[in-house]
Amino acid sequence: MLRGRYEADWVIVGGGFAGLAAARRLSQLVPTDRIVVVDAQRIGWGAAGRNSGFMIDLPHQLAGENYGGAQDHDRKRIRMNRAAIEFSASAADEYGLQRFFVRAGKFHGAATEHGLRSLRDFEGHLIGLAEPFQSLDAADLKRITGTDFFIGGTFTPGTVMAQPAGFIRGLAEGLSGRVQLFENSPVISVQTGKVHTVKIAEGEIAAPRLILTVNGHLESFGFFKKRLLHVFTYASMTRPLSKSEQAALGGEPHWGLIPADPMGSTIRRIGDRIVVRNTFTYNPDMSTSEKQVAQIGVGHVRSFRARFPMLGDIPMEFRWGGHLCLSLNSAPAFGEIEERVFVAGCCNGLGTVQGTLYGMLVADLAAGSNEPMVAEALNEPAPSRLYPEPLMSIGAPLKLWAMHLRAAREL
Ligand SMILES: Cc1cc2nc3c(=O)[nH]c(=O)nc-3n(C[C@H](O)[C@H](O)[C@H](O)COP(=O)(O)OP(=O)(O)OC[C@H]3O[C@@H](n4cnc5c(N)ncnc54)[C@H](O)[C@@H]3O)c2cc1C
Numbered sequence: 313m314l315r316g317r318y319e320a321d322w323v324i325v326g327g328g329f330a331g332l333a334a335a336r337r338l339s340q341l342v343p344t345d346r347i348v349v350v351d352a353q354r355i356g357w358g359a360a361g362r363n364s365g366f367m368i369d370l371p372h373q374l375a376g377e378n379y380g381g382a383q384d385h386d387r388k389r390i391r392m393n394r395a396a397i398e399f400s401a402s403a404a405d406e407y408g409l410q411r412f413f414v415r416a417g418k419f420h421g422a423a424t425e426h427g428l429r430s431l432r433d434f435e436g437h438l439i440g441l442a443e444p445f446q447s448l449d450a451a452d453l454k455r456i457t458g459t460d461f462f463i464g465g466t467f468t469p470g471t472v473m474a475q476p477a478g479f480i481r482g483l484a485e486g487l488s489g490r491v492q493l494f495e496n497s498p499v500i501s502v503q504t505g506k507v508h509t510v511k512i513a514e515g516e517i518a519a520p521r522l523i524l525t526v527n528g529h530l531e532s533f534g535f536f537k538k539r540l541l542h543v544f545t546y547a548s549m550t551r552p553l554s555k556s557e558q559a560a561l562g563g564e565p566h567w568g569l570i571p572a573d574p575m576g577s578t579i580r581r582i583g584d585r586i587v588v589r590n591t592f593t594y595n596p597d598m599s600t601s602e603k604q605v606a607q608i609g610v611g612h613v614r615s616f617r618a619r620f621p622m623l624g625d626i627p628m629e630f631r632w633g634g635h636l637c638l639s640l641n642s643a644p645a646f647g648e649i650e651e652r653v654f655v656a657g658c659c660n661g662l663g664t665v666q667g668t669l670y671g672m673l674v675a676d677l678a679a680g681s682n683e684p685m686v687a688e689a690l691n692e693p694a695p696s697r698l699y700p701e702p703l704m705s706i707g708a709p710l711k712l713w714a715m716h717l718r719a720a721r722e723l
Pocket residue numbers: 325326327328329330331350351352353356358359360361362363364365366367368497498499500525526527528529545546547589633634635636637656657658659660661662663664665666667
């Protein structure tokens with residue numbers, strides 16, 4: 313925790329994927345500058361360490377029915393996502409984090425004919441993009457996952473499966489020689505000026521350049537008001553499966569599967585444990601509650617049992633919810649919003665990659681490097697305005713409800 317007054321050349325608020333990418337890139341661009349990162353919690357305690365770990369190179373539109381978008385847009389997305397993945401790969405190599413960063417590819421699984429049609433549409437889209445994939449049938453998915461729940465699927469090879477907590481904490485530790493990091497230090501106010509002052513309960517940091525990488529909390533600092541959609545998603549993790557339970561399950565010990573319908577369940581097996589993630593809720597106050605997490609956990613158990621009846625009543629040992637920041641037009645919050653105040657946030661549900669991308673690019677922008685992707689990022693639209701109230705508070709939960717209903721057995 314930060315106590316007292318610090319002076320630095322750069323202060324970065326938020327130590328998730330975006331903040332640490334910005335810090336690492338700055339440490340490459342301006343190696344002798346003093347760089348400080350400050351986070352409200354322990355690094356990795358929030359969504360950065362508690363996500364499903366899919367670092368996806370391909371388009372991943374959550375709002376549609378099959379993840380794809382317009383071809384030109386998707387080509388650019390793939391190129392930029394891959395640049396971010398390579399930036400993370402170089403960090404994994406430099407800091408010895410390869411075990412948390414595995415180029416395993418991702419599976420998509422369909423549980424319904426409707427889901428299978430969406431996946432075959434997605435494959436058609438990949439053919440148009442000249443991207444490799446493999447079509448899978450029910451037997452392939454059973455061989456991999458152990459369950460006959462899925463009637464077909466698709467494998468795409470470019471996704472990295474991360475162990476997010478290990479990776480993000482390792483990244484912070486790797487940076488610690490070059491970057492001063494303060495955890496458990498919530499920033500309570502920011503005063504901008506010739507030298508910006510970032511205040512924490514028992515201290516402050518003064519720096520001429522400020523980078524805000526606080527994702528949806530950009531709004532808490534007064535930026536992008538009524539433009540950010542605060543959505544939570546939830547996960548439950550089983551206790552370790554015994555050797556006999558693993559034998560009853562069959563399949564491979566490590567895999568990650570994304571549902572055919574973006575509103576369905578993501579399932580990941582990590583050796584002797586299985587994680588189920590599903591359900592999106594609209595929480596404009598940027599918080600969830602134990603009650604909400606527990607209610608959604610009941611649905612996780614239902615989804616788990618539907619897929620793994622051979623495992624009976626295995627209890628969930630951990631359960632959590634985390635904050636995603638989406639925008640209506642899927643645009644990130646990126647750029648210089650006041651003189652020498654820069655932002656990178658709102659990564660639309662794919663923050664492990666796009667947080668990294670906009671984090672590294674915001675450092676390039678702020679340090680004045682000639683990285684060509686900065687211009688591309690600046691040309692992207694800003695997050696569009698939300699609908700006026702009460703349309704959002706009534707409409708957003710209704711829309712999510714309808715989308716979850718559409719997912720049916722994929723949920
Ligand atoms: C259950 C779940 C599963 C997910 N699965 C995936 C997945 O498989 N793949 C994927 O790409 N994404 C996934 N996500 C989304 C992903 O976790 C986020 O998009 C990503 O963490 C965003 O990175 P970020 O750095 O922009 O923001 P964050 O990770 O949210 O980091 C922002 C940081 O800012 C800090 N902060 C906020 N306010 C303050 C303040 N006032 N003072 C100081 N610090 C502050 C926070 O403590 C936080 O550490 C998932 C999320 C959840 C919850």
